[in-house]
Amino acid sequence: MRRLLAAFALCISLLCPGALAVRAQQASSQRDKQSQTVYITRSGKKYHLDGCRYLTANKTAISLKDAQKQGYTPCKVCHPPE
Ligand SMILES: [Zn+2]
Incomplete structure (x- = not known):
């Protein structure tokens, strides 16, 4: 049981902030593209x-x-966003 909890906590700490960061990055790169x-x-x-x-x-x-x-x-030299 304890191991399960530890694994669960690990999942939360690894996945959730990462998922949030990716989402924030996508949103901001989309905004950047407009301007x-x-x-x-x-x-x-x-x-x-x-x-x-x-x-x-x-x-x-x-x-x-x-x-x-x-x-x-x-x-192809300076790689601007596509
Ligand atoms: Zn160039």
């Missing part, structure tokens, strides 16, 4: 994070949502 800013260049067909070496002086800030809507794909 995430990425950068495109005039000639490229990829969107980038600020500071990517493929960004040129004429980079344009755009929201991630709009970049995807306009057919831009994530850069």
Whole structure:
């Protein structure tokens, strides 16, 4: 019986905070996606994070949502969110 209780307590302490954290993370990453800013260049067909070496002086800030809507794909070098 004691062992059962211990196992139960272990489950609670391991699973519950983890599950809550995952849920919170999902919610916040979804919110971030709405307002995430990425950068495109005039000639490229990829969107980038600020500071990517493929960004040129004429980079344009755009929201991630709009970049995807306009057919831009994530850069393979700076790995912006998809
Ligand atoms: Zn890039």
